Amino acid sequence: EVRVVESGGGLVQPGRSLRLSCTGSGFTFGENTLAWFRQAPGKGLEWVGFIKSKTYGEATQYAAAVKDRFSLSRDDSKNFVYLQMNGLKIEDTAVYYCARTLRSPNLGGSWGQGTLVTVSS
């Protein structure tokens, strides 16, 4: 069974940093692109970014709203992807989901349960 699990969410002040983690099982982690999405409270879904596998140079892409503030990395030896979030803004408050992508690097195939990030003073 494919399973994706996020962790690391919490309450953080504006301007500070936070790192989210995503781990997966039930699939060959290192051969897969992992993507992050988010959902602000009561709002719709938003794509955040993705990181491709080592085969594709661990290439990354980010949404315009987070580019230059967020960065993705991966440690395939531990089956982890990390979302480093710097310069957090109040509007970054959301549930962050990690997903194993299928057929396209921003198509969420198997999603985790999400982790809540609250940016507030």
Add this chain to the structure above:
Amino acid sequence: DIQMTQSPSTLSASVGDRVTITCRASQSIGPWLAWYQQRPGKAPNLLIYKASFLESGVPSRFSGSGSGTEFTLTISSLQPDDFATYYCQQYDTYAGTFGPGTKLDIK
């Protein structure tokens, strides 16, 4: 960026009804359109990709159609589990933008 719209924003229906949700893109995205279901407090679940391809394990009462700028999701006979919010997503570009969602609730 490609903008996605959905209609209606809310839809009231009964078990057994046939319902259709429409998704429109601000420019042509070919067949690169997915549909997700999201139940309250849960993660989204991929239903359909490439406009009309049913994801493994998804019941056959769900179907999708369309290409270019107009797409539809049809549920042929609503079941109690189907009352949820449905999102379309274009993945023609890296910025895989979502529609605002359609909430399907019980009449």
